[in-house]
Amino acid sequence: DAGVIQSPRHEVTEMGQEVTLRCKPISGHNSLFWYRQTMMRGLELLIYFNNNVPIDDSGMPEDRFSAKMPNASFSTLKIQPSEPRDSAVYFCASSPPGRGGNEQYFGPGTRLTVT
Amino acid sequence: AQSVAQPEDQVNVAEGNPLTVKCTYSVSGNPYLFWYVQYPNRGLQFLLKYITGDNLVKGSYGFEAEFNKSQTSFHLKKPSALVSDSALYFCAVRSSGGYQKVTFGIGTKLQVIP
Numbered sequence: 001d002a003g004v005i006q007s008p009r010h011e012v013t014e015m016g017q018e019v020t021l022r023c024k025p026i027s028g029h030n031s032l033f034w035y036r037q038t039m040m041r042g043l044e045l046l047i048y049f050n051n052n053v054p055i056d057d058s059g060m061p062e063d064r065f066s067a068k069m070p071n072a073s074f075s076t077l078k079i080q081p082s083e084p085r086d087s088a089v090y091f092c093a094s095s096p097p098g099r100g101g102n103e104q105y106f107g108p109g110t111r112l113t114v115t
Numbered sequence: 116a117q118s119v120a121q122p123e124d125q126v127n128v129a130e131g132n133p134l135t136v137k138c139t140y141s142v143s144g145n146p147y148l149f150w151y152v153q154y155p156n157r158g159l160q161f162l163l164k165y166i167t168g169d170n171l172v173k174g175s176y177g178f179e180a181e182f183n184k185s186q187t188s189f190h191l192k193k194p195s196a197l198v199s200d201s202a203l204y205f206c207a208v209r210s211s212g213g214y215q216k217v218t219f220g221i222g223t224k225l226q227v228i229p
Binding site: 045 | 147160219
């Protein structure tokens, strides 16, 4: 059974360019999370979707970041315009239906480098 | 606000010795507690969780953790460490009530020395 799929695995772009990260959650999971991991800040939750609806986007850094989940099997995180401080590893995770006690399943991550 | 503390940046242990990775938490209400492991260039992988019931929780790869409500701790343990256990370990917590996001600790690097 495939886990969470993320693409691309690595992205190198120049400051000012648009970056789109993609995620396919595990089939049957109804919660989806986007995280950012850096050495300085650790693992930060950016946004949480439940049944394709954004529930908590308080972690989205600023208007340059946007996320969508058009259907249960696909989500995107977009950064426009990108800045060097956006360099990080971005993880997507999904979780099955439940009362909140379910663990999250993480994808392999996208390593973003903005020069 | 909920929080997780992992007081040790790194834990070194000799192969075959018992290991402990510490975690304390702060949360309103009853906690849901989790441990995850991250190997280099990989995503986090679930190890075990405490939701309710027995305070001693057993998980993957021989790991276990003990929930201590009075000390607000959820330390990760393993009786005999393997070199392959070397990785980054994250403790996480959320409140059991309603929607609450999961808060992750900063991570503890475990180094098992052959």
